[in-house]
Amino acid sequence: MYGMVNRAVEEMVLRHYDAATWEKIKAQAGVEEDAFISNDAYPDAMTYQLVTAASDCLDLPAEQILEAFGEHWILVTAQEGYGAMMDAGGRSLPEFLRNLPGFHARVSLIYPNLKPPRFQVSDLTGTSLHLHYFSHRPGLQPFVVGLIRGLAIRFATDVSIDVVASREQGADHDEFLVTWPAAERL
Numbered sequence: 001m002y003g004m005v006n007r008a009v010e011e012m013v014l015r016h017y018d019a020a021t022w023e024k025i026k027a028q029a030g031v032e033e034d035a036f037i038s039n040d041a042y043p044d045a046m047t048y049q050l051v052t053a054a055s056d057c058l059d060l061p062a063e064q065i066l067e068a069f070g071e072h073w074i075l076v077t078a079q080e081g082y083g084a085m086m087d088a089g090g091r092s093l094p095e096f097l098r099n100l101p102g103f104h105a106r107v108s109l110i111y112p113n114l115k116p117p118r119f120q121v122s123d124l125t126g127t128s129l130h131l132h133y134f135s136h137r138p139g140l141q142p143f144v145v146g147l148i149r150g151l152a153i154r155f156a157t158d159v160s161i162d163v164v165a166s167r168e169q170g171a172d173h174d175e176f177l178v179t180w181p182a183a184e185r186l
């Protein structure tokens, strides 16, 4: 994955803990880089190792770290680095989710070697939709839950997220039922 992902993990740890904790996580993950370069590609395994090491060092389940990382990605990384792109993504939670299938096509213009996820939306009603998440990578379902939670915070919307199909349970992709109160702009 692009270095910006590992950088964002580092930034999240520094924000909630300290530099010594981050060094400990890196050492346990076997990562020797002093710093990550946003535009360089790093092996996916490095990111997974960082999450596993953070889980060990902080004594938190990996799912909880991935979910927190999803929120951090929306509220800090994307907002601070790519505010205009986020603004163009939509003006409400449902609008942003409906536009999500096209979102990474724009990110790919900046990062041409991106291996993005694929999203689809179905069963849209005034208060809910189904979000389908297809990925080349395993185990990132909790990250997507955190991303949706981050978007709900961004738009100050109450959200409920139910996993209705899961790759871990044998489905070919993850599917979420996302529900919000009436009165949101579709």
Ligand code: HEM
Binding pocket: 001, 002, 004, 005, 078, 082, 085, 086, 100, 103, 104, 107, 111, 113, 114, 115, 116, 117, 134, 135, 136, 137, 140, 143, 144, 147, 148, 151
């Ligand atoms: C401007 C904001 C964003 C940027 C710059 C961005 C960029 C990236 C990058 C660099 C990766 C790693 C993939 C790679 O390096 O090949 C990634 C992965 C991912 N992004 Fe985004 N992204 C943004 C917003 C979003 C949003 C809003 C969502 C969903 C709500 C999202 C969902 C994901 C997911 C789920 C992955 C995991 C990759 C996978 O499943 O294979 N991203 N994104």
